[in-house]
Amino acid sequence: MNRSGSPIDVQQGLEKLAMYPHHVLTWVDEAGYPVSVAVVATVDADGGGATFGAPAGLSVPSDRDVSLTGSHIRPQPGYGYDERRHVTVWGRTSAAADGATRLRGFHAWGWDEAEVPFFEYSERSVGQSRRYFDALSAERGTPVKPRLAAGWLALRATRLPFLSATIVPVLIGIAIAATHGFFDPLTAVLTIIGASLVQLGLNVANDVFDASLGADDANVTPTQFSGGSRVIQYGLLSRGQMATLAIAFYLAAAAIGLVLLGLRGSTALLVIGVLGFIVSIGYTAPPLKLVYRGLGEIAVALGFGPLMLVGAYVVQSRGALAWEPFVASIPVALLVALILYVNEIPDRRGDARAGKRTLPVRLSPAAVIRGYEAAVVLAYASIVAGFGLGVLPLPALAVLLTIPLAREVRQGLRPNYDNPYGLMAVMGRNIKVHAYAGLLLLAAYAVVLVAQALAPSIDLFLG
Amino acid sequence: MGTLPEPVERLLDAALVGELSVVNATGRPITYPLIPLYDGERIYLTSSVLFSRKLEHLKRDGRVALSLTDPVAVGGRTDRATIQGDARVIEEDPHGGWERLLPIWERKEPAIVAFLKARVALPLFFERSLIEITPRRALYWPDGQATTAPVVTEVGEAAA
Numbered sequence: 001m002n003r004s005g006s007p008i009d010v011q012q013g014l015e016k017l018a019m020y021p022h023h024v025l026t027w028v029d030e031a032g033y034p035v036s037v038a039v040v041a042t043v044d045a046d047g048g049g050a051t052f053g054a055p056a057g058l059s060v061p062s063d064r065d066v067s068l069t070g071s072h073i074r075p076q077p078g079y080g081y082d083e084r085r086h087v088t089v090w091g092r093t094s095a096a097a098d099g100a101t102r103l104r105g106f107h108a109w110g111w112d113e114a115e116v117p118f119f120e121y122s123e124r125s126v127g128q129s130r131r132y133f134d135a136l137s138a139e140r141g142t143p144v145k146p147r148l149a150a151g152w153l154a155l156r157a158t159r160l161p162f163l164s165a166t167i168v169p170v171l172i173g174i175a176i177a178a179t180h181g182f183f184d185p186l187t188a189v190l191t192i193i194g195a196s197l198v199q200l201g202l203n204v205a206n207d208v209f210d211a212s213l214g215a216d217d218a219n220v221t222p223t224q225f226s227g228g229s230r231v232i233q234y235g236l237l238s239r240g241q242m243a244t245l246a247i248a249f250y251l252a253a254a255a256i257g258l259v260l261l262g263l264r265g266s267t268a269l270l271v272i273g274v275l276g277f278i279v280s281i282g283y284t285a286p287p288l289k290l291v292y293r294g295l296g297e298i299a300v301a302l303g304f305g306p307l308m309l310v311g312a313y314v315v316q317s318r319g320a321l322a323w324e325p326f327v328a329s330i331p332v333a334l335l336v337a338l339i340l341y342v343n344e345i346p347d348r349r350g351d352a353r354a355g356k357r358t359l360p361v362r363l364s365p366a367a368v369i370r371g372y373e374a375a376v377v378l379a380y381a382s383i384v385a386g387f388g389l390g391v392l393p394l395p396a397l398a399v400l401l402t403i404p405l406a407r408e409v410r411q412g413l414r415p416n417y418d419n420p421y422g423l424m425a426v427m428g429r430n431i432k433v434h435a436y437a438g439l440l441l442l443a444a445y446a447v448v449l450v451a452q453a454l455a456p457s458i459d460l461f462l463g
Numbered sequence: 464m465g466t467l468p469e470p471v472e473r474l475l476d477a478a479l480v481g482e483l484s485v486v487n488a489t490g491r492p493i494t495y496p497l498i499p500l501y502d503g504e505r506i507y508l509t510s511s512v513l514f515s516r517k518l519e520h521l522k523r524d525g526r527v528a529l530s531l532t533d534p535v536a537v538g539g540r541t542d543r544a545t546i547q548g549d550a551r552v553i554e555e556d557p558h559g560g561w562e563r564l565l566p567i568w569e570r571k572e573p574a575i576v577a578f579l580k581a582r583v584a585l586p587l588f589f590e591r592s593l594i595e596i597t598p599r600r601a602l603y604w605p606d607g608q609a610t611t612a613p614v615v616t617e618v619g620e621a622a623a
Binding site for chain 1: 558
């Protein structure tokens, strides 16, 4: 069966039909109603048809299209059913030997969820839902659109759960500043809000530009973690509404940035802020379109690593720079870039069709997996090196506790590389690697703060 | 009391899946497996807007047949039936209008309630129209074999 849900080759359809224990023979009777009767057909796929005993008491016409359908489910008590598949072959009938009837097939159609998973089948049918709502809107003379409760729609449109990518580095930057004696609650809160607004702007703008450039439309295997929010494709929000939302997020973020500049002004903060906006908007927006050029990982690493973490630090330090926040941002940057990197794997076919040349589009599966391994090793090595050089504190080594989780991700990549839905669990674990590593780094600085308060004589840094 | 012969009603109540056949613009029958929901008078099926081509056919020609043929889908019963009838599409509220049938649907597919709670994950699947079939004629095969002629009941006769 082809993957589009469109008509399939007749011989293929007949081969599939042969696998069903009985068949539903259907035709349209003289009164214009369909008639169906269960028969057991002998299928001759090579011969292009099927033969069955003429049903008693009913007259199968030979002057119009007749179909044979096979349908299968497996009941699952307490749940419903699974293993859905069906196939229909249409043809014309004629009399065969021994009073039997022969159908010569000329058209076939069907679906097997073992071949095209339900989520992909649904995604491939989104165009049909658009046609449905367009027709209903025309019929009623007023727009009819699909709906989602406001809270769910906001969650989906902004991809709110991904905010951990911002909150983790910002909190680490604030914590490091606190260990250096800088802490201002008001600007700390404003930093978290402002940085979150930048990410929300990025998330929404990303959908706007991916819709404009065709990448999300070309993707028929989106998952919980990849393929964008789909609110534009599903007709839940228009591109204009999403663009307005993105602009609102960026404007709010810019306003908070200006307040922070006013309160804690420094050249470093200005440079970081401007760079942050450029990277965020340029991630998918023309002319930069960084992710379309295979530079998405670098943009994400820069934006959600040093820019967020060092930026949060300099807000607190009033512009004073230090090596420690920069070094601490390296593992965070690498692990957040790996979220994008892995999430791009299931999107790669659609991305390639839309000219979005991400790394998984450009590289072989083996090279992508080697790239994952290399980046993970570098992330953990940066922690060890940071400690060895006396830049990071001893408790930061706790980040190494996430190595087994990262190993699980690496082990899951190869067997699920071509299975977007199998890859979902791997993507989920990969997000946890970043979140847990970040939280452990944050906890490490909490330990440093406690140690500074309770036992200032204990030095948690080498050298 | 229902409008259909009792054995056919029992099949309808048991069936996890039936085969809905509609007629397309060229006069060709098209068959879709769907969950039949019977309220004792009319048969209901629901269709997601994602798979709404059948609704286009139905709006143009409401003559349909629903067959119950798969012993696996009817709890091992070997009798079979086909119900011919007139269908209309109910789509005043695709977002929630179909939910009135949720209790009958849940009895056949308990997982649907959990899926509905996670509506955010697949919003278009739960934008649905109802197909309401008023039965006209029932063909019933007590032994399930097409080699014997079906017992044919005009629904008006059964209800009388």
